[in-house]
Every structure is written in C-alpha cells, then in structure tokens.
Amino acid sequence: MIPEPDSAPVFLSSAALSAKIRGCLLGGALGDAAAAASGPASASSTSITADTQLALYSLDGLLEAIEWANQGVGADETACIWLAYLRWMRGRGLPLPENGPSPLPRPIDAEPLLQPAGTEGDADLDPDVLQALSTGEMGTRQRPLNTGVNTPAALVRSAPFGLLPYVETETVYKLALDAASLTHGHPSARHSAAVFASMVHGLLAPGAKLRSAATEALAQARANGVPELADRLQAVLDDDGGAGAAAAGTSGGTPTSEEALAIGLHAAQAVEDAADAAAGDGNLSAATGAAIRDAATAGGTPAAVVTGSLLGTRYGTLPETDLETLRERGVIEKLASGFVAATVAP
Structure with a gap:
C-alpha cells in the first residue's frame, strides 16, 4: 500500500495541484497526438494512440487502489x-489470456473514445506490451517480464504515477518500477520509467522547477543502482558546451527508453531555461507547443510525451489551439477531475 507521509510537508493548494495534474495528462496527450499526426499542425482533429490510452489506464488502476484505500x-x-491494462486490452477487442483474471469493468471502460477497436485498426499497439499481457502472468520487480526489451512503451505510460501528492519520491519511484515490470524487464526501460514519474512528482512541490525535480529523480536512480542512466541525464541538465544535446541524441532508429527520456527532458529544460532568462515573460503556451513538436521530430512519440508531460506539470500552460483539436480532451479532463477528487485534499 502507498504509505502515509512520515512528516508534514508543505503542499500546493488544491487548485494548483489540480492544474498540474490536468496539465500533465493533457500535455502528454498533446505530445502523443503531435507525433502521431500525419497531416499538418493545423489539422482540424488530432487523436491519442495506445500509448496515452495506457497512461490513462495507469491512472485508473492507481485510482482504483486509492478508492479501496479510502474505504479502508x-x-x-x-x-x-x-x-x-487487461481491461484496456479487452476494450481494444483483444482476447484476454485464458490463464489470467477477467477484471470487473470500471467507468473508464465505457468511454468510446478510448475503445477504438474495429474503427481505427491496431497499428498503434506495441507488440512487446501485448506479448507480456497475453501471458496471463503479472510481472513483478523481482520477476519482470520481457527482460531483454528496452523500448519506451513503459516510459510513456508512467507519468500518472508521479501525480500522487502527499507521498515521498522514493515511493513513486518504486511504484513506477513495479508497474513497468509488468511488461518491460530491461533495467533501463524500468528505471527510465521510474525516473520520469519521479520528475513529474517533484514538480508537484511548491516552487519546484524542472531542474530541481530532475535532480531529485536522478538521486533516486543512483540510490537504486543505475548511476549510468543518472549520469547521462545529468549531462542533459548541465548542457555544458553542447554536452546536453549530445547526451539527448539517439543511436538511430527508434529511440531506447533512456534516449527518449533524454530527448524529452532536453526539450522541456530548454523551455524552462528560456522562461527563467526572460524572467517569466514570453508566451509559454507557444514555447511548449514548439518544444513538443521538436521532441516529436527528434525522438518520436515517447520523447514528445515526456516533453508535454513535464511542461504541462511545470506550468499548466498548454497551447489552446492544439487542445481544441485534441479529440479526447474532454475524456482526459474528466479522468483528471476524478483523480483530483480522490487524491487532493480540499
């Protein structure tokens, strides 16, 4: 179970936390939709893929555990x-494993925009995720599934774990590790997901900046035995003489989990640095939109999701013109409101 905090830390107001939770979820969705869009940026309608669907189901799974806890x-x-995740799989029209459970439905399962089976095809489904879920086995941190797979599929669904207020970052890190282990056992894939969630969580603190949140997350990575990952991402933060851009580069082709995280962090950090240099002046909404598109170009959907999630949490300011074209905006805002109601003290 998620433990109660040992001390009495200072929290943001409920309105500020609500804005950050909403911003994180919508920012990640914008990153997903921007990378997936085949038409111009001014297209009248954009839509999320299975990556954001699974992120929303991550949120709902976490919400179910919280609802049980609230009932004692x-x-x-x-x-x-x-x-x-199994409910998401069923909603996509995919058969559940015969040796696995058949979970009871929840309200999210009735959202038609999150159940596109038979209408939009299955090109967005990650084969490694499906393979793991089809085993009927629940991977754990001690016995993860797909130990040789280092794709970003676990990374892009992990931001919601950072949206838990009132808990320690160490708890968030371990929760994200466990959730990633359900489908991805490669150390870099699991720890990249945990670092990402921890960065999001750090941005819930009063006055937090991306740089400080990332530094705390990297400390967790080192404490959990992945100093190489922490060092690479630290170079992105330092950005000394172009070292940050180099560290955020890819080896070519589809980025690995740590590459996608580095690219997304680099794009988001550039926005924060520019905003700090301008003393808060300038159009953060436009800068966020541009950063998401740059990340999508450099690292595809995973990098764009990271950038959008981090900037949405950091500032809560997103390009309204892009939000207006996001087909699932209403669903995401409704899910965000439900999560806020269950987790944020009034």
Missing part, C-alpha cells in the same frame, strides 16, 4: 494497474 480496504497498487 487494502489493495495492491501494481495488481490494480495490471488489471487496468
């Missing part, structure tokens, strides 16, 4: 998240 009933968060 203990629940395994990772098991709830696994069941949520």
Whole structure:
C-alpha cells in the first residue's frame, strides 16, 4: 500500500495541484497526438494512440487502489494497474489470456473514445506490451517480464504515477518500477520509467522547477543502482558546451527508453531555461507547443510525451489551439477531475 507521509510537508493548494495534474495528462496527450499526426499542425482533429490510452489506464488502476484505500480496504497498487491494462486490452477487442483474471469493468471502460477497436485498426499497439499481457502472468520487480526489451512503451505510460501528492519520491519511484515490470524487464526501460514519474512528482512541490525535480529523480536512480542512466541525464541538465544535446541524441532508429527520456527532458529544460532568462515573460503556451513538436521530430512519440508531460506539470500552460483539436480532451479532463477528487485534499 502507498504509505502515509512520515512528516508534514508543505503542499500546493488544491487548485494548483489540480492544474498540474490536468496539465500533465493533457500535455502528454498533446505530445502523443503531435507525433502521431500525419497531416499538418493545423489539422482540424488530432487523436491519442495506445500509448496515452495506457497512461490513462495507469491512472485508473492507481485510482482504483486509492478508492479501496479510502474505504479502508487494502489493495495492491501494481495488481490494480495490471488489471487496468487487461481491461484496456479487452476494450481494444483483444482476447484476454485464458490463464489470467477477467477484471470487473470500471467507468473508464465505457468511454468510446478510448475503445477504438474495429474503427481505427491496431497499428498503434506495441507488440512487446501485448506479448507480456497475453501471458496471463503479472510481472513483478523481482520477476519482470520481457527482460531483454528496452523500448519506451513503459516510459510513456508512467507519468500518472508521479501525480500522487502527499507521498515521498522514493515511493513513486518504486511504484513506477513495479508497474513497468509488468511488461518491460530491461533495467533501463524500468528505471527510465521510474525516473520520469519521479520528475513529474517533484514538480508537484511548491516552487519546484524542472531542474530541481530532475535532480531529485536522478538521486533516486543512483540510490537504486543505475548511476549510468543518472549520469547521462545529468549531462542533459548541465548542457555544458553542447554536452546536453549530445547526451539527448539517439543511436538511430527508434529511440531506447533512456534516449527518449533524454530527448524529452532536453526539450522541456530548454523551455524552462528560456522562461527563467526572460524572467517569466514570453508566451509559454507557444514555447511548449514548439518544444513538443521538436521532441516529436527528434525522438518520436515517447520523447514528445515526456516533453508535454513535464511542461504541462511545470506550468499548466498548454497551447489552446492544439487542445481544441485534441479529440479526447474532454475524456482526459474528466479522468483528471476524478483523480483530483480522490487524491487532493480540499
């Protein structure tokens, strides 16, 4: 279970936390939609892919565990998240494994925009995720599935784990590790997801900046035995003589999980640095939109999701013109409101 905090830390107001949670989810969705769009940026309609669908189901699995806890009933968060992924799989019209559970439906399962089976095809489905979920086995941190797979599919669904207020970053890191282990056992894939969630979580603190949130997340990575990942991302933060851009580069082709995280972090950090240099002046909404598109060009959907999620959490300011074209905006805002109601103290 998610533990209660040992001390009494200072929290943001409920309105500020609500804005950050909404901004994170919508920012990630904009990154996904921007990378997936085949037409021009001015297209009248954009849509999320399975990556954001799974991120929203991550949120719902976490919400189910919280709802049980609020009723005084203990629940395994990772098991709830696994069941949520199976519900997503069922909603896509895919058969559940015969040796696995058949989870009871929840309200998110009735959202038609999140159940596009038979209308939009399955080109956006990640084969490694499907392979893991089709085993009927729940991967764990001790016995993860797909130990040789280092794709960013676990990374792009992990931001919601950082949206838990009132808990320690170490708790968020371990929760994201466990959730990534359901489908991705490669150390870099799991720890990149955990670092990403921890960065998001750090941005919930009063006065937090991306640089400080990332530094805290990298400290968690080092404490959890992945100093090489932390060093690469630290170079992105330092950005000394172009070292940051070099560290954020890819080896060619589809980025690995750490490459996508580095590219997304680099793009988001550039916006924060520019905003700090301008003393808060300038159009953050336009800068965020440009950064998301740059990340999409450099690292595809995963990098754009990272950039959008981080900047949406950091500032809560997103390009309205892009939001207006996002087909699933209303669904995402409704899910965000439900999560806020269950997790944020009034």
